[in-house]
Amino acid sequence: MFAKQGQKRRDAMWSVCPTSLYVHIPFCQSRCFYCDFNTYVAPPSLMESYTEALVQELAWLGKEARQPLQTVFFGGGTPTRLPIPLLKKVLAAVRAYFPLAPDVEWTVEANPGSADVGKLETLLEAGVNRISFGAQTFSERLLMSIGRIHNVDDIASSVERAQSLGFQRINLDLMFGLPEQSKADVEESVKCALSLHVRHISAYWLKVEEGTPFFQWQAADQLPLPGEDAEADMYGQVRELLESAYLRQYEISNFAERGAEARHNLVYWRNEPFFAAGAGAHGNVNGTRYENVSSLLEYCQMVANGRLPHASAISETYAEAAETTMILGLRLRDGISLRRFEERFSAVPQQLFGEVWESLFQQGYLQQKGDFVSLPLQYWAVSNEIFEKFVATVTED
Incomplete structure (x- = not known):
């Protein structure tokens, strides 16, 4: 009954043009032990081929944009892993093929230590106004245990460098429920993050994903996780520490000063449409959820052949x-x-x-x-x- 009554309304809803864009940069210096994202350790030649294909896909998507983009998000992988000339190409392609709102929120993810002055200046010149650093923890011991390549000093120096160059909106990602992590470790990380005076902190509960080293170690009973009760206590601890400071919890895993919430992520949580480009990227346009092929070589080949690099495209039903x-x-x-x-x-x-x-x-x-x-x-x-x-x-x- 409701499907028939709401058909005209749903047709109008699904015809709404996205005003958000996600761009996937799948390159990392190394792969973390918990990561199941579509990422690769790749040579410069493959980065160049990928960049050319990505620019072409952005050109195709830009033809579908009928309204200015309100948010842009470069995720990965590590977008700042791209050499500056390639990074400039992708940033310029967004500006060339999409109209941007005057107050567009443009976020780029970076690993601490991966964003030097040259890359940060490149981002600023292109109009990027928000940086998200994957700190994860302020414990040297835990950084090593999860396969991160940065150290604690890299986190502080990266944030301070970005702030000195003019970035006012900076996010830090933290994780809890890590192997052999204690409540004292969590408290130290949260307090260290707060001391850097960032305006947004994301705190994620570790989820062991299939296909990762952590999954294999857990299956072999070699992954000493804190346990559900301890992890729940850590979550409560994170919430209490952040909210008692200056960051309001506005989503289950996200805390921000008022006005500094992640507008791009709000698009996802409100189930609104968005464009997506890059290998393995997921988009939602005109009621269709699509996923690009994950293989870099297949992605580049499909684009070179003039084909949208979709692995699947499924129409979302009214119920879904x-x-x-x-x-x-x-x-x-x-x-x-x-x-x-x-x-x-x-x-x-x-x-x-x-x-x-x-x-x-x-x-x-x-x-x-x-x-x-x-x-x-x-x-x-x-x-x-x-x-x-x-x-x-x-x-x-």
Whole structure:
């Protein structure tokens, strides 16, 4: 019933042109033990071939852009691993093929130590205004144990260098639940990060992914993780330390000064459309979620042959869109806007999620404040268990 009633509304929703762009730079100096991202240790010649293909894909995507980009995000890998001439080419391609909003948020990920003065100046000249450093921990022992190539001094020097050059928006990524990590380690890392006066900190719970060295070591009972209870305590510790300082938790894993939230990531959490370019990149355009081929050679060859480098492209159904919007939106402290949800799906959540919705309210797992429904903060540590209840609850009839 709802699918038929909302067809015109959904057609309009899925025809909205993206105003965000993700660009994947898959190169690293080495691969971390926990990483399952599409990354490669590659020679300069392959970086050059990849850059040429990436510029061409950006040219194709730019023809579909009908509105100025509000956010751009270069992820990886390590985007600053590219030599300056290649980095300039990709940055220039974004400017050449896409209209940019005057206040565009343009983020580039970097490893501490990988962004020297020359590369930071290159980013600034192109219009990049936000840097995200993958610090992960301020423990030398733990940095070695997870396969990171930087040291603690690199973190501070990289942040201070970026600040001195004029970057006002800097994020630090931290991880907890690492092998043999203690609460004292977590406290030290958070306090060190706060001492650098960055405006945004992301704190992620380690997830052991298949295909990584950590996965193999865990299977062999050789990965001494802290355990779920200790990891939950670490999460609570991180939240308390950051919020008692100057950073407000606005998403399950993200903390920021007011006004310094990651606008690009908000696009994902609100399940809004976005362009994506690069090997292994995932995009969401006109109701279709697509994934590019992950192989660098296959990616370059497909582009050279004039073909979009898609490995798959799947149309998102009404039910999938509603469920995904609810699950991702509830990651936010503010939660889901009931008005926006109804405008988008021509139905209120009670209609789509029925007994699940009512049950979660009765158990106290959902709360309403004005137009917004959210998870109470005390249940964020078990949010995945709550999110699972929304899966496969909406029908297409």
